[in-house]
Amino acid sequence: MNFLTSWSGGKDSCYAMMQAVNEGLVPKVLLNMMNENGQISRSHGLPLSILNQQAQKMQLPLEGIPASWGDYEAKFISTLKMLKTKYDLDAAVFGDIDLQAHKDWEDKVCQAACLKAILPLWQQDRIKLVNEMIENGIETMIVSCNTIMGESYLGKILTKELALELKEKGIDPCGENGEFHTLVLNCSLFSERITLPKFSIKTYNDYCFVVWEDFV
DSSP states (O other): OHHHHEOOHHHHHHHHHHHHHHOOOOEEEEEEOOOTTTSBBBBOOOHHHHHHHHHHHHHEEEEEEEEEEETHHHHHHHHHHHHHHHHOOOEEEEESSSSSSHHHHHHHHHHHHHOOEEOTTOOOHHHHHHHHHHHHTTTEEEEEEEEETGGGGGGGBOOHHHHHHHTTTTTOOOOOOOEEEHHHHHHHHTOOOOOOOEEEEEEEEEOOOOOOOGOO
């Protein structure tokens, strides 16, 4: 079964893809929805250059699609249809864990494109998931977070200890509710670790971000 991954650049989409590969599915292409200028990802604020590096380390093509929030769904569906034909796809893999509204939307857009939506992480225990990700070789860095966590967490590598620390503070250790987002630096799907540009740290509107040097 050939599939595309809805690729955020973060740990959940990465681990979902790893699980799909372990089940014998064949990855063909990565899909990321970008902002209107096509340079920064909508979900995690990652520059296209970093997403391309991740794709290159997996020897997979990346489709970065510029979209506004107004035409996001229509562009997502049309891109799914185009990629289904181009890569002979059967399914799309997503990294959501338990946000029902997200799953409903993914089922809807995949149905519109005649693809099967696969969510390998669906309804799994958060701490167990994070531990599995780390044990399976995912090295991931926090690149944005809310002000409850604060700027001190930016740039930190997610470890089992850090996940427990977050849980003890009442923060979802997977960041499923948007508490934080991550960037995968290395994993078993990569041929080698990606290289990061220098970055600074900023806070805008109650959210803290890594600002990559090339995109200040």
